[in-house]
Amino acid sequence: MTAVIQATLNGIMMGSMYGLTALGLTLIFGVMKVINFAHGSLLMVGMFSAYWLIKLTGIHPYLALLIVPPVLYVFGYYLQDVVIKPVFKAERQTREPATVIIVTTGVWYVLDNLSLMLFGAEYRTVRTAISNKSMALGPYILSIPKFSGFVIAVLATIGLALFMRKTKIGMALRATALDREAANLMGIDQYKVYNIAFGLGTAIAGIAGCVLIPFYYVYPSVGVVFDIRAFIIVVLGGLGSIPGALLGGLVIGLIESVFSQFMASTWTEAIIYAIFLIILFVKPSGFFGNKQDW
Amino acid sequence: MKSHDKGSLLTCCLAAALGLVLAASPVLAADKAxxxxxxxxxxxxxxxxxxxxxxxxxxxxxxxxxxxxxxxxxxxxxxxxxxxxxxxxxxxxxxxxxxxxxxxxxxxxxxxxxxxxxxxxxxxxxxxxxxxxxxxxxxxxxxxxxxxxxxxxxKDSWWVRDQFRFLKDMQEETGTKLKTIAFVFENGDWGTGFAEKWRELAKKDGYEVVLDEPYPSTATDLTPVVTKLKSANPDIVMLVSNAADAILLTNTMAEMQVKPKVVLASGGGHADPKFLENTGDTAYGIFDEVEWNTDVNKxxxxxxxxxxxxxxxxxxxxxxxxxxxxxxxxxxxxxxxxxxxxxxxxxxxxxxxxxxxxxxxVSYDGVEFDKDGQNKNAGIVIVQVAKIDGKPQRVTVWPKSARRAGYTPVFPANK
Amino acid sequence: MSRKQLDTSLLGLAALIAFGLPLVVTSPTYLQILILLFFYAYLTTSWNLVGGFAGVLPLGHSVFVGIGAYTSTILTLQYGVSPWIGMLVGGLLAALVGVIIGLPTFRLRGAYFCLCTIAFAEGIRVMVENIDSLGPLKINGPRGLLIPLKEPSFWHYQFMSKLPYYYIILTLLILVLALTWFISRSKIGYYLAAGGEEPEAATALGVNVANCKLLAMALSCFFTALAGTFYAQLMLYFYPKGLMGLDLSFEIAFIALIGGRGTIAGPVIGALVLRPLNEFTRIYLSDMLPGLHLVIFGLILILVMLYKPQGLTAPLAAAYDKLARKITRAPNAKGAAA
Incomplete structure (x- = not known):
């Protein structure tokens, strides 16, 4: 029983961070209606930024949270503006242009391999003040970097949800998400909104990078590992739904952690896919999805 | 469906054929190298x-x-x-x-x-x-x-054979008796190949297998595996890991305070030059099987x-x-x-x-191939990660003839 | 010479060149590259039956390649059945699995369909990696299956030279191209095209879009699986991560999109562009700076999509059209004068 409760605690902490890695993806899909296949690479960029920042300056990993996300925002903003926007313009009439998938995949190849050329293939971790620290909670052990990751993930999700509801930019994002043409008619610049959405999504990948770096390692193709999982999470939660990403992440985290107490952990992967498919067939919109998107 | 498809197909075939013909013209290699x-x-x-x-x-x-x-x-x-x-x-x-x-x-x-x-x-x-x-x-x-x-x-089977020889030798040398054993390995062809042979030899040597756990080498979190390891509480943990998961496993075990008496890895990720850099002091005591070590007496x-x-x-x-x-x-x-x-x-x-x-x-005496082309003399050493001059270092401990002079292996590593 | 004659004679010439190419290209290296080129063109053409004409974007087709390879190899290794028979069994099995997958997924649209096919493929791959034997069938988990060298013969599907492999895959490619051409001009093709673009409208007109899509899916999976057997016999070794992974599925979709999705020539053109690019950038650049070749590959993907989002077939076809009109008009004009 101890093991199951321990696994549950761990599943919640890891799951919330999986949710955080999927949050940017779901935001970008919600607004732009495309799957960003480069999302994992953006996460990699976030992790490398956090890595170098902490490694070179030695600052506390959570101070990096103030620096990395804004930098990543600018990066994402211009990446969308320069590389992806032209495709949208070329395929204005298509609701979900497949070409964007190819373009974002191209971005993924370029980013991953540029970092391979720059930093080499090796795995890097950085020792921080909180690495490998844990606290005891009765018979249970909580990893400190993971617990703070959990807190930050929840805060980021709430923050983004509030931003979308309370601010003017957030409302413009939501209007575009609901009806691109109508928003256009209301004087909202669709492409600027896309830039902002992509920038925000990238900034969230930056937050995730800062959260992961104290206990995880970074290497050029680290994003791929998180990518597929993020895809599953966003569909589970409902593509485009912000609370859905967190909930989807928690479901995946819990399955992974708790189920593997009863079977070989390689099987939990198969179970995740099975549950994903069942939900997709029973309720394609996921937990909080929009009917119009499927 | 589109009337001009056929045509464009043609143009392309022609162009490609021409290109390939040009590219395939014989290359002359006549230098002395x-x-x-x-x-x-x-x-x-x-x-x-x-x-x-x-x-x-x-x-x-x-x-x-x-x-x-x-x-x-x-x-x-x-x-x-x-x-x-x-x-x-x-x-x-x-x-x-x-x-x-x-x-x-x-x-x-x-x-x-x-x-x-x-x-x-x-x-x-x-x-x-x-x-x-x-x-x-x-x-x-x-x-x-x-x-x-x-x-x-x-080859595989020699690696596994020597791991069990090592365990036996060290138990005799230190007078300890280890009973339970856990297998944790990446589920690629390497890990599953090792595990297959571990099972045979563990049975032969009379160990009780308390955990037999493959994990996906792309795992983002190995805490579930370590949690399982904690409740199985084995004397010996045998590992096969690639680079990333070796780091993750070692750090997570430290975090979850899992301290088996002996941790014996199989090279690969544990032997990666970056491993010690990325794990720091969480790796102390780990035994690792490798072909060679920097302190080898050659x-x-x-x-x-x-x-x-x-x-x-x-x-x-x-x-x-x-x-x-x-x-x-x-x-x-x-x-x-x-x-x-x-x-x-x-x-x-x-x-x-x-x-x-x-x-x-090399750590062995020479290279001489048998009829199948396998080097007959190929051998392995087992090292222990130890704190020497305040830094983690890999120290050869087995076979005894190759052991670094003046070093006493910490076996079991955790009491 | 009329336009039709020109088209037919050029098509004949292309086939002739394709069949005669090994007379010129004798180096096994280039033959191997050509074989892989045709292999990818074949896979993408099979994919195109559903990915191009049915208007959805499946990203998990490698799973059918896997089904083909595993079925024929297990039958050969354990029961001594010729891979040729195993290939057909694998094809039928893949078609069945394809329909089972298609039934629920064709209800979904766009991104959902995409992600769903990825999940199916990955789920099946993970299961294969976890299963050592399924009843009497030895799957061998992540280690994959090895086909021992046998007496080279047609029946064993093993040959000393590359030539037979070249002709087998070329024949398969022509076969599936012909089928695509036939389907695109049949009622089913029109229904599919209608259903792909405007499913609601097509349904309203009484077209059974769902059945058409399922048929396309079954055919697509059947032919994809044949390539799996071919791959197994060519390489004599495969394992789940390499054969059923997402890399292969993605590459198929890239080739289609770069070439021109939903066109007959698209997959062939895509393969003609991407495969040599892939091979030669790797050969010449990977030694210099690891990763550079993939950066270039990624950049080219982006550039083609930016400038030719419909793929390369349309502009090439237009150029050919212009040229053909010139050629066909000139003799006609003379004929009129005389």
Missing amino acids: VKIGNVEPLSGPSASVGVQGKQAREMAVEEINAAGGIKSLGGAKLELVYADSKSDPTVGVTETERLINTEKVNLMTGCWNSAVTYPATQVAERYGIPFVVPVAVRDTITERGFKNVFRVAA PGAKETNAKFKKKYGYDLTGESVDAYASMYVIADALERAASTDPAKVREALASTKLSTGPAMI
């Missing part, structure tokens, strides 16, 4: 080990050429031709074909991944080109009755490692030493063959008896 084709994972998930192997070969070839090349061939220089396998067998096979047919290499070497080496050696066998495999541990690579495949390193080992470290910035690993030694094995065979004819080189390789020279920084 002996070309050695080398397929390695230079990009993709195993790129870091691929690059290590590449650099070790480079250094060996530089040394051989600087010493006058192959004298019986009029001082011919060795020339390495690299190809990237991306750890993908299809690419490995295509590249092997290309190296043999287009680059006209005289010999082949590589490919680190067993999954790539297996079909690539088959290609070389078909063309009758000798293939020297430094490391790729799967048993069956040298068990297919091939004539042209030579493996320098030990003439020249220290100097070669110092030279390598100066050149590339990190220590030699077992795998790179095998790659390094393989170049000398090849040079030795070429010297005796006095020819680049594949059949003659093959004969020379088959009668290799190398026990002197720079290659002998």
Whole structure:
């Protein structure tokens, strides 16, 4: 029983961070209606930024949270503006242009391999003040970097949800998400909104990078590992739904952690896919999805 | 559906045909160098080990050429031709074909991944080109009755055999009795291959297996596995891990305060030069099985490692030493063959008896191939990660004859 | 010469060149590259039956390649059945699995369909990696299956030279191209095209879009699986991560999109562009700086999509059209004068 409760605690902490890695993806899909296949690479960029920042300056990993996300925002903003926007313009009439998938995949190849050329293939971790620290909670052990990751993930999700509801930019994002043409008619610049959405999504990948770096390692193709999982999470939660990403992440985290107490952990992967498919067939919109998107 | 499809198809076919005809015109290779084709994972998930192997070969070839090349061939220089396998067998096979047919290499070497080496050696066998495999541990690579495949390193079953010998020897030496054992391994062909043999030997040696856990090597979190390990509470944990998961597993075990009496790893990720850097003091006490270690008591080992470290910035690993030694094995065979004819080189390789020279920084006594092309002498050492001068260091502890003077292994590592 | 004659004679010439190419290209290296080129063109053409004409974007087709390879190999290794028979069995099995997958997924649209096919493929791959034997069938988990060298013969589907492999895959490619051409001009093709673009409208007109899509899926999976057997016999070794992974599925979709999705020539043109690019950048650049070749590959993907989002077929076809009109008009004009 101890093991199951321990696994549950761990599943919640890891799951919330999986949710955080999927949050940017779901935001970008919600607004732009495309799957960003480069999302994992953006996460990699976030992790490398956090890595170098902490490694070179030695600052506390959570101070990096103030620096990395804004930098990543600018990066994402211009990446969308320069590389992806032209495709949208070329395929204005298509609701979900497949070409964007190819373009974002191209971005993924370029980013991953540029970092391979720059930093080499090796795995890097950085020792921080909180690495490998844990606290005891009765018979249970909580990893400190993971617990703070959990807190930050929840805060980021709430923050983004509030931003979308309370601010003017957030409302413009939501209007575009609901009806691109109508928003256009209301004087909202669709492409600027896309830039902002992509920038925000990238900034969230930056937050995730800062959260992961104290206990995880970074290497050029680290994003791929998180990518597929993020895809599953966003569909589970409902593509485009912000609370859905967190909930989807928690479901995946819990399955992974708790189920593997009863079977070989390689099987939990198969179970995740099975549950994903069942939900997709029973309720394609996921937990909080929009009917119009499927 | 679209009327002009057919037409565009044509244009393209024509253009491509023309291009290929031009590209395929015979390439003349007539320089005096002996070309050695080398397929390695230079990009993709195993790129870091691929690059290590590449650099070790480079250094060996530089040394051989600087010493006058192959004298019986009029001082011919060795020339390495690299190809990237991306750890993908299809690419490995295509590249092997290309190296043999287009680059006209005289010999082949590589490919680190067993999954790539297996079909690539088959290609070389078909063309009758000798293939020297430094490391790729799967048993069956040298068990297919091939004539042209030579493996320098030990194979799977020898690794596992020696792990259990080590456990037995150390228990006798220290008078401890360990009963329960857990297997934790990556679920690729390497890990599952090891686990299969572990089960047999654990049964034979009378251990009680309390956990037998494969995990996906792409796992983002190994806490579930470590939680399981904690409740199974074994005396011995046997590991097979790649680079990333070795780091994750070690750090997570420290975090979750899992302290088995003995942790015995199988090289790979645990032997990666970056492993200690990334785990710091959480790795103390871990035993690791490797082909080689920097403190190995062999003439020249220290100097070669110092030279390598100066050149590339990190220590030699077992795998790179095998790659390094393989170049000398090849040079030795070429010297005796006095020819680049594949059949003659093959004969020379088959009668290799190398026990002197720079290659002998390896941990074993020499290179001599059996009828299947497996190096009969290939052996392994077991090291322990210990705190020496405040820093984690890998110290050779087994076999006892190779143990670093003055070091007493901490066995069991956690009481 | 009329336009039709020109088209037919050029098509004949292309076929002739394709069949005669090995007379010129004797190096096994280039033959191997050509074989892989045709292999990818074949896979993408099979994919195109559903990915191009049915208007959805499946990203998990490698799973059918896997089904083909595993079925024929297990039948050969354990029961001594010729891979040729195993190939057909594998094809039927894949078609069945394809329909089972298609039934629920064709209800989904766009991104959902995409992600769903990825999940199916990955789920099946993970299962294969976890299963050592399924009843009497030895699957061998992540280690994959090895086909021992046998006496080279047609029946064993093993040959000493590359030539037979070349002709087998070329024949398969022509076969599936012909089928695509036939389907695109049949009622089913029109229904599919209608259903792909406007499923609601097509349904309203009484077209049974769902059945058409399922048929396309079954055919697509059947032919994809044949390529799996071919791959297994060519390489004599495969394992789940390499054969059933997402890399292969993605590459198929890239080739289609770069070439021109939903066109007959698209997959062939895509393969003609991407495969040599892939091979040659790797051969010449991977030694210099690891990763550079993939950066270039990624850049080219982006550039083609930016400038030719419909793929390369349309502009090439237009150019050919212009040229053909010139050629066909000139003799006609003379004929009129005389």
